[in-house]
Amino acid sequence: AQTVTQSQPEMSVQEAETVTLSCTYDTSESNYYLFWYKQPPSRQMILVIRQEAYKQQNATENRFSVNFQKAAKSFSLKISDSQLGDTAMYFCAFMKHTDKLIFGTGTRLQVFP
Amino acid sequence: EAGVAQSPRYKIIEKRQSVAFWCNPISGHATLYWYQQILGQGPKLLIQFQNNGVVDDSQLPKDRFSAERLKGVDSTLKIQPAKLEDSAVYLCASSLGTDRRPGNTIYFGEGSWLTVV
Numbered sequence: 095a096q097t098v099t100q101s102q103p104e105m106s107v108q109e110a111e112t113v114t115l116s117c118t119y120d121t122s123e124s125n126y127y128l129f130w131y132k133q134p135p136s137r138q139m140i141l142v143i144r145q146e147a148y149k150q151q152n153a154t155e156n157r158f159s160v161n162f163q164k165a166a167k168s169f170s171l172k173i174s175d176s177q178l179g180d181t182a183m184y185f186c187a188f189m190k191h192t193d194k195l196i197f198g199t200g201t202r203l204q205v206f207p
Numbered sequence: 208e209a210g211v212a213q214s215p216r217y218k219i220i221e222k223r224q225s226v227a228f229w230c231n232p233i234s235g236h237a238t239l240y241w242y243q244q245i246l247g248q249g250p251k252l253l254i255q256f257q258n259n260g261v262v263d264d265s266q267l268p269k270d271r272f273s274a275e276r277l278k279g280v281d282s283t284l285k286i287q288p289a290k291l292e293d294s295a296v297y298l299c300a301s302s303l304g305t306d307r308r309p310g311n312t313i314y315f316g317e318g319s320w321l322t323v324v
Contacts, residue, residue: 131315136317137298137318137320139298139315140315141314185250187249189310189313193238193255193304193310193311193313194252194263195252195313200248200249
């Protein structure tokens with residue numbers, strides 16, 4: 095069975111600084127998809143970024159980028175120029191071809207002014 | 208484009224009572240999901256529909272939870288009788304579906320918060 099591990103329960107960063115959230119996963123699949131979702135206090139899950147495992151190039155979305163290391167089964171999220179609005183829970187998630195998301199336990203990110 | 212709609216947003220019930228949650232997915236999305244998120248945890252899949260057929264309900268507590276998607280669009284999740292440990296946010300989500308292409312992005316609603324007292 096696939097598992098997703100987020101080893102950092104809480105992180106904090108000062109506004110305008112850079113922060114990296116860690117995620118590791120375990121799978122025997124060769125083709126899969128990885129996601130980072132943001133969950134503000136409203137509890138709606140908002141997609142931040144996605145990565146296809148068959149693509150070697152790391153995904154980037156504006157201030158958000160990932161470091162995808164397939165051999166190490168690592169998928170970290172880097173947030174550059176952190177903003178107060180980035181304060182939220184961040185969930186790493188794994189999906190194989192069945193389109194079912196498996197989530198980690200989340201990292202609470204606090205951005206300080 | 209309208210997002211995933213859920214109602215009610217908040218519900219408080221006593222244990223052993225019943226509750227139902229409704230979800231309307233994004234138009235054209237064939238796959239619909241119900242996730243349960245207990246405070247402090249990541250969401251856990253309860254059931255996945257492809258059109259009006261069940262793809263995965265392996266983690267649905269079938270003795271008390273039921274879900275249906277009769278016309279392949281809206282869905283209802285019911286809990287009867289509720290237990291204290293059912294207190295959670297119930298997230299509905301949808302995607303285009305695997306018959307279009309795999310790895311579709313899943314879009315979530317705002318969730319229905321359930322408190323069982």
